[in-house]
Amino acid sequence: MRTQQQTIDEILDLASAQFKVPREALLPDDDFFKKLGIDSLQALSLLTRLEQHFNVELPDYELQGVSDFRTLAERIQTRL
């Protein structure tokens, strides 16, 4: 079982790779829309990659209002 910190780190690694943002520039409490410069459709592509990586299904309505990596990790953690 992953710890929440491990989940956060893996999310940051994936987001960094997908949107070509330096890994060191991303912090757990960052607003990922702003920090990654993405819109809602791109956020869904990140969700797709996260679901595949963590092998979970995360209904997107559970992400309503979620905009920081830490909360995103918490939501994923509940599905692991």
Added chain:
Amino acid sequence: MNSFSGKAVSWELANGVIELALHRDPCNEIGTLFLGELEQFVSDLPSLEESAHALIIHSKLSCGFSAGGDLRELYEGIRTTEQKAALAGIRDFHQRIHHVMNTLDASPLTTIASVHGICFGGGLELALTCDLIIADKTSRFCFPELRLGIIPGFGGIPRIKRDLGNAVVRDLLLTGRSFNVTKAQQIGLVSQVVGEGEALRAARGTAAQLAKFDRRTAATAKKFIKPIPYDELRQEIEIVCELYARPTVQAALKKFVESTDAQPYLP
């Protein structure tokens, strides 16, 4: 004509395979221009079918297959037109798009949707006209219409009911949630899942395989196993037009179009 290059779609017939490419920025939103070119395609389709065994529909845009109906155009039409005329326009649009979708659905060719990225609403309804959906790992599917106070109006519900169990259909429709390609394959929507960027190559490979079979037999098999639910499709147009007459739709469209929220696609 064996090829066409439009502003929203293009097509080409080569080696017995018609490739219909979607390429209307930002994400193949289906509005009047898009519909007009699709109508031209289905008008040309009978002559193309004489020299073809397969049709592949794919997108050239990185965002994905299609984000569905052009909500901004729809909102402008409702906002700037007297209600009776706007509703007549909506009915006309839906009757025309149903003609396109029904023609694609009934084509004697074996049809393949090559999907990547976003495949939402009307885009999913277009894919559902196809006999096979081949999707890459970036694909994401959704019927988001309920958040606008409407239901899918391009034939989506009758077609997805034809293909999938009703419980799954209710989940997709009533929650408006999107789902990835793994789920799409589990529920039987997608028949082949391929790596990122490989859907068109896989679709072409499948089309090449289809060339080995007798066309008339393949068309007969398709007609036998894939009936077109015309009665439900007609009902759908009536229901959609009734829903559009309600003020909640305009309010929901306004909210979507004018939203500065980063998450308008999240239900």
